[in-house]
Amino acid sequence: xARLTDATRGRLLFGGDYNPEQWPEEVWHEDVRLMREAGxxxxxxxxxxxxxxxxxxxxxxxxxxxxxxxxxxxxxxxxCLATPTASPPPWLGAxxxxxxxxxxxxxxxxxxxxxxxxxxxxxxREHAARITEDLARRYAGxxxxxxxxxxxxxxxxxxxDTSARHFRTWLxxxxxxxxxxxxxxxxxxxxxxxxxxxxxxPPRRAQYLHNPAQRLDFRRFTSDAxxxxxxxxxxxxxxxxxxxxxxTNFMPLFAGQDGWRWAAEEDVVSVDIYPDPAAxxxxxxxxxxxxxxxxxTRSQARGPWLLMEQAASAVNFRRVNRPKPAGQMRQWSYQFxxxxxxxxxxxxxxxxxxxSEKFHSAMLPHAGERSRTFQHVRALGHELHTLxxxxxxxxVPADVAVLHDWHAWWASEQPGRPxxxxxxxYPRLLATWHRALWEQNLxxxxxxxxxSYHGYRMVVVxxxxxxxxxxxxxxxxxxxxxxxxxxxxxxxxxxxxxRVRPGGVDRRLRELLGLATxxxxxPLQPGETVPxxxxxxxxxxxxxxxxxxxxxxxxxxxxxxxxxxxxxxxxRPALTRARRGKGTAYYVSTLPDxxxxxxxxxxxxxxxxxxxxxxxxxxGVEAVRRGExxxxxxxxxxxxxxxxxxxxxxxxxxxxxTASVTLGRHGVAVLTPTPxxxxxxAEGVSAx
Numbered sequence: 001x002a003r004l005t006d007a008t009r010g011r012l013l014f015g016g017d018y019n020p021e022q023w024p025e026e027v028w029h030e031d032v033r034l035m036r037e038a039g040x041x042x043x044x045x046x047x048x049x050x051x052x053x054x055x056x057x058x059x060x061x062x063x064x065x066x067x068x069x070x071x072x073x074x075x076x077x078x079x080c081l082a083t084p085t086a087s088p089p090p091w092l093g094a095x096x097x098x099x100x101x102x103x104x105x106x107x108x109x110x111x112x113x114x115x116x117x118x119x120x121x122x123x124x125r126e127h128a129a130r131i132t133e134d135l136a137r138r139y140a141g142x143x144x145x146x147x148x149x150x151x152x153x154x155x156x157x158x159x160x161d162t163s164a165r166h167f168r169t170w171l172x173x174x175x176x177x178x179x180x181x182x183x184x185x186x187x188x189x190x191x192x193x194x195x196x197x198x199x200x201x202p203p204r205r206a207q208y209l210h211n212p213a214q215r216l217d218f219r220r221f222t223s224d225a226x227x228x229x230x231x232x233x234x235x236x237x238x239x240x241x242x243x244x245x246x247x248t249n250f251m252p253l254f255a256g257q258d259g260w261r262w263a264a265e266e267d268v269v270s271v272d273i274y275p276d277p278a279a280x281x282x283x284x285x286x287x288x289x290x291x292x293x294x295x296x297t298r299s300q301a302r303g304p305w306l307l308m309e310q311a312a313s314a315v316n317f318r319r320v321n322r323p324k325p326a327g328q329m330r331q332w333s334y335q336f337x338x339x340x341x342x343x344x345x346x347x348x349x350x351x352x353x354x355x356s357e358k359f360h361s362a363m364l365p366h367a368g369e370r371s372r373t374f375q376h377v378r379a380l381g382h383e384l385h386t387l388x389x390x391x392x393x394x395x396v397p398a399d400v401a402v403l404h405d406w407h408a409w410w411a412s413e414q415p416g417r418p419x420x421x422x423x424x425x426y427p428r429l430l431a432t433w434h435r436a437l438w439e440q441n442l443x444x445x446x447x448x449x450x451x452s453y454h455g456y457r458m459v460v461v462x463x464x465x466x467x468x469x470x471x472x473x474x475x476x477x478x479x480x481x482x483x484x485x486x487x488x489x490x491x492x493x494x495x496x497x498x499r500v501r502p503g504g505v506d507r508r509l510r511e512l513l514g515l516a517t518x519x520x521x522x523p524l525q526p527g528e529t530v531p532x533x534x535x536x537x538x539x540x541x542x543x544x545x546x547x548x549x550x551x552x553x554x555x556x557x558x559x560x561x562x563x564x565x566x567x568x569x570x571x572r573p574a575l576t577r578a579r580r581g582k583g584t585a586y587y588v589s590t591l592p593d594x595x596x597x598x599x600x601x602x603x604x605x606x607x608x609x610x611x612x613x614x615x616x617x618x619x620g621v622e623a624v625r626r627g628e629x630x631x632x633x634x635x636x637x638x639x640x641x642x643x644x645x646x647x648x649x650x651x652x653x654x655x656x657x658t659a660s661v662t663l664g665r666h667g668v669a670v671l672t673p674t675p676x677x678x679x680x681x682a683e684g685v686s687a688x
Contacts, residue, residue: 003245003267003268004245004267004268004301004303004304004305004306004342005393006146006243006244006245006267007042007078007080007146007147007244007245007268007306007343008342008343008392008393009146010388010392010393011041011385011388011389011392012041012337012342012343012344012384012385012387012388012391012392013041013042013078013306013342013343013344013345014038014039014040014041014042014343014344014345014380014381014384014385015035015040015041015042015043015044015077015080015343015345015346015349016040016043016044016309016345016346016347016348016349016362016363017043017044017047017309017345017346017347017348017349018031018043018044018045018068018348018349018350019045019047019048019049019348019349019350019352020045020064020068021049021052021064022352022353022354022355023350025064025067027350028067028068028071029071031349031350031364032071032072032074032075032077033075034364034369034374035072035075035077035349036075036076036077037369037378038363038374038377038378038381039378039380039381039382039384039385040077040349040363040381041076041077041078042077042078042079042080042146042147042343042345043072043077043078043079043080043349044079044080044081044082044149044308044345045065045068045069045072045079045080045081045082046065046081046082046083046084046135047082047084047086047149047152048084048086048087048114048152049065049082049084050084050085050087050088050089050131051087051089051090051091052064053065053084053131053135054089054131055089056091057091057092057095060134062134062138065139069081069139069142069144069145070144072144073142073143073144077144078144078145078146078147079142079144079145079146079147080146080147080148080149080247081135081139081145081147081148081149082148082149082150082151082152083128083131083132083135083148083149083150083151083233083237084131085117085128085131085132085150085151085229085233086114086115086151086152086153086154087114087115087116087152088111088116088117088124088127088128090111090112092111092124092127093110093111093116094111096121096123096124098118098121098123098160098162099117099118099121099123099124099127100116100117100118101116101117101118101156101157101158101159101160101163102118102158102159102160102163103159104159104202104203104204104205105204105205106159106204106205109158113356114152115152115153115155115156116156117156118156118158118160118162118163119156119158119163119222119225119226119228119229120158120160120162120163120165120166120167120225121162122162125229125232128229128232128233129232129233129236132150132233132236132237133236136236136237136239136240136241137240140240140241145241145244146244147244147245147246147247147268148234148237148241148244148245148246148247149246149247149248149249149308150230150233150234150237150246150247150248151229151230151233151248152248152249153249153250153251153272154226154229154230154248154256154257155226155251155254155256155257156226157222157256158222159202159203159204163202163225164200164201164202166221166225167200167201167202167218167221168197168198168200170221170224170225171197171200171217171221172197174217178194178195178196178197181194181200182194184213184497184499185211185213185214185217185497186211186213186497186499187211189211190211192211202218203215203218209415209416212411212414212416212498213497213498213499215410215414216407216410216411216414216497216498219410220258220407220410222256223256223257223258223261223262223406224258224261226256226257227257227258227261227262227265230248230262230265231265234246234265245267245268246266246267246268247266247267247268247269247270247306247308248262248266248270249270249271249272249308249309250262250269250270250271250272250297250300251271251272252271252272252273252274252289252293253292253293253296253427253430253431255406255409255410255413255427257406258406258407259296259300259406260300260405260406260448262300263300263301268301268305268306269297269300269301269305269306270297270305270306270307270308271293271297271305271306271307271308272307272308272309272310272347273290273293273294273307273309273310273336274309274310274311274315275287275289275290275332276318276322277313277314277322277323277324277325277328278318278320278322282636282637284435284439284620284635286332287332287335287622287633287635288431288434288435288438288439289431290332290335290336291335291339291434291438291622292430292431292434292435292438294335294336294339294340294341295339295398295402295434295443295444295445295446296404296446297340298339298340298396298445299445299446299447300446301340303340303395304340304341304342304392304393304394304395305340305341305342306341306342306343306345307336307341307343307344307345308345309345309346309347310329310332310333310336310344310345310346310347311324311329311346311347311360311361312324312329312346312361312362312363312365312373312376312377313329313361313365313373314359314360314361315360315361316356316357316358316359316360317360321359323361325666326372326376326666327376327665327666327667328666329373329376329377329380330376330379330380330666330668331633331634331635331666331667331668333380334631334633334668334670335622335624335631335633337384337387337391337626337631338396338622338624338626338629338631338633339396339624339626340395340396340626342391342392342393344380344384346362346363346377347360347362348360348362348363349362349363349364350362350363350364351364351365351366353366361373363377364377383652386651386652387651387652387670390627390628390629390651390672391626391627391629394626394627394628394629395626395627396443396624396625396626397443397625398443398444398445398456399442399443399444399456399457399458399605399608399609399610399611400437400442400443400444400445400456400457400458400459400460400605400610401444401445401446401447401453401456401458401459401460402430402433402434402437402444402445402446402447402459402460402461402462403446403447403448403449403459403460403461403464403471403475404430404446404447404448405448405449405464405466405467405471407466407496408426408449408463408464408465408466408467409426409427411465411466411494411498412425412426412463412465412466412490413425413426414498418490418521418523419523419524419540419541421523421525421526421540422526423524423526423539423540423541423591424490424523424540424541426463426465429462429463429488429591430462430463432462432591432594432597433460433462433488433597433601434462435594436594436597436598436601437460437601437605438622439598439619440598440601440602440605440612441612441613441614441615441617441622441623441624442601442602442605442610442611442612442613443613443624443625444460447459449464449467449468449471449474449475450468450470450471450474451474452474453474453475453478453483456483457483457484457605457608457609457610458483458484458485458486458604458605458608458610459475459478459483459484459485459486460485460486460601461475461485461486461487461488461491462488463488463489463490463491464491464492465490465491465492465493465494466493466494466495466496466498467491467492467494467495467506467509468495468496469495472492472506472508472509473508475508475509475512476508476512478583479512479580479581479583479584479585480580480581480582480583481581481582481583482581482582482583483583483608484583484584484585484586484604484605484607484608485512485583485584485585485586486586486588486600486601486604487509487513487585487586487587487588488588488591489521489541489543489588489589489590489591490521490541491505491509492505492506492508492509493505493506503517504517504518505517505518510548511548511555511580512578512580512585513558513576513578513585513587514547514548514555514556514557514558514576514578514580514585514587515545515546515547515548515558515576515587516546516547516548516549517545517546518543518544518545518546519544519545519546520543520544521541521543521544522541522542522543522544522568522569523540523541523542524538524539524540524541524542524590530542530564530565530566530567530569530590531564531565531566532562532563532564532565532574532575532590532592532596533562533563533564533565534561534562534575534596535596536562536592536593536596537592537593537596538564538574538590538591538592538593539590539591539593540590540591541589541590541591542564542567542569542574542589542590543569543589543590544569544572545572545573545574545576545587545589547560547573547576554581555580556578556579557578558573558576558577558578558587559576559577559578560573560575560576561574561575561576561577561586562574562575564590573589574589574590575587575588575589575592575600576589584604584607584608586600586604588600613625613630614630614632614642616642616643617632617642618636618640618642620634620635620636620640621633621634621635621636621640621642621663622635623642628672628673629651629670629671629672630648630670630671630672631668631669631670631671632661632663632668632669632670632671633663633667633668634663634664634665634666634667634668636665637665638665639662639663639664639665639667640662640663640667641660641661641662641663642660642661642662642663643659643660644657644658644659644660644661644671646658646673646674647673647674648661648671648672648673648674649671649672649673649674650669650670650671651670651671651672652668652669652670656674657669657671657674
């Protein structure tokens with residue numbers, strides 16, 4: 001997003017959530033001193049401060065905030081000022097219980113935690129607008145203000161009567177007539193036809209399975225209702241501070257919001273990322289997850305983005321909360337930086353002594369400034385200051401696009417499908433396919449199915465159960481125009497209303513893939529596998545495919561790359577490749593084992609002209625290009641040596657690197673090509 005530069009002022013941001021209202025004023029001066037020592041450039045203030053700012057209805061207590069912003073500004077620290085509307089004060093819920101959300105059984109979700117608001121409540125919206133208006137008016141000209149942060153981690157779902165009325169209004173705008181709604185929802189099934197708009201309610205607790213189209217629309221509506229709350233506050237802020245960018249922080253790969261639509265409404269796209277440090281390092285699950293979230297956020301931002309929250313060490317929300325080993329916080333921070341972040345922030349600056357998150361780590365932990373954590377935070381802040389001139393605002397090139405759609409995700413999660421096993425869950429399939437690319441250092445963007453694929457040599461579809469006509473037409477034109485498609489199972493089965501396509505799979509996709517039909521979907525039992533005759537093993541799913549006959553030069557028969565080698569489908573096609581127009585389309589009707597999926601995607605990428613960033617990098621060493629810099633990150637537990645083709649300079653050490661670079665455990669190198677006149681004869685340099 002271009003407006004991120006308004007907040008960064010051409011440098012990498014570094015900081016975190018700051019909650020001074022939890023501490024006496026004398027601590028604030030110590031905080032500012034230590035922030036300067038750590039190289040903090042941005043503090044997010046006020047996220048959960050509504051009860052402090054408005055202790056009684058209509059009363060404003062801004063004095064403490066005036067002092068804090070003044071201290072930060074005097075220290076040269078910018079402020080990301082938050083609207084406090086994620087956590088209404090108890091008096092709002094006590095005086096106006098209609099602002100509290102209700103769950104699908106009708107039970108009230110009470111105050112005493114956070115995010116206890118109904119997004120459809122006019123009373124909540126009115127009070128949120130008032131506090132936002134007063135904040136914007138008071139701090140519009142404050143010299144510390146760099147960015148606005150609206151609410152926090154939107155995601156509350158409400159089934160109350162107010163939400164029901166709002167849902168009906170949303171449905172009227174979408175369908176115009178009841179006949180159109182009844183058709184879209186397929187209400188002839190189970191005698192569900194609606195005779196009046198007033199009969200329609202959210203999908204509350206029911207006797208058996210809900211209407212899946214109703215549930216899908218309620219997911220859409222909930223995302224839109226929350227977005228209305230965000231844009232209402234954003235517009236107030238923009239009216240008072242037109243030059244200050246506005247953001248809200250996404251949760252990582254979160255199902256509750258249509259992230260494409262939300263990102264389009266933000267000046268800065270930001271996200272919170274909390275990979276698990278207790279994951280088996282040999283499994284690479286933590287860094288694989290971090291890479292996925294970073295790539296998705298960069299794609300939503302269409303450029304540099306902001307990491308709003310990460311943990312300096314342990315979190316508090318898992319059953320067992322392990323701290324990060326020495327070096328891992330730095331390592332993962334550099335992964336996010338490599339994948340396009342222009343700011344690295346933490347939750348939070350100073351560890352809380354009270355409340356539900358008192359055992360969540362912080363930049364300044366309970367152990368204080370002599371702690372290992374604070375020393376590592378300070379070292380990272382100083383490194384970022386050095387890197388800023390070379391990295392801020394630069395982009396990450398990618399030759400591969402992974403298609404992702406929240407609506408397809410929502411539709412695929414409905415009950416009553418051929419399989420509800422975790423192995424076929426949409427986010428798991430997305431992560432598995434992305435990881436197969438990541439492990440080969442094939443940098444990829446994510447793309448909306450209806451977006452342009454221009455510039456991508458290969459498009460990957462792990463699964464899109466629901467696909468619109470526009471998306472299918474876009475995909476067809478891409479392949480016939482010379483692109484390469486690799487498509488996973490159970491894709492283009494339903495249209496935008498979750499109505500099964502004629503033939504079970506859309507005709508356009510079948511023609512593109514060279515399929516006559518999919519006779520049956522054959523999901524596999526948990527833990528069950530099926531052999532393929534090319535030596536691979538399939539899991540999760542299989543399909544009884546019939547290939548289309550040879551249709552002449554315009555539609556030659558699909559090539560069978562592998563057949564099922566056992567089970568009910570023995571001898572039937574499993575993996576296929578079809579030449580269509582100037583392009584190529586692969587179909588993967590099962591979930592290959594990780595090595596086989598990696599090999600398949602790597603071969604398809606090479607054929608499409610999309611090579612890895614650094615082909616000679618060992619497995620577990622992440623290689624990413626950002627601007628002129630080559631990032632190398634060692635996610636293995638061992639020291640590794642990475643060969644290089646030509647000399648570089650390591651921006652972290654200033655040393656020359658020629659034939660190779662050696663990375664220790666959690667080691668990182670940020671390399672730029674060395675000008676010929678400055679090249680040395682050194683044979684290799686070790687990096688921490």
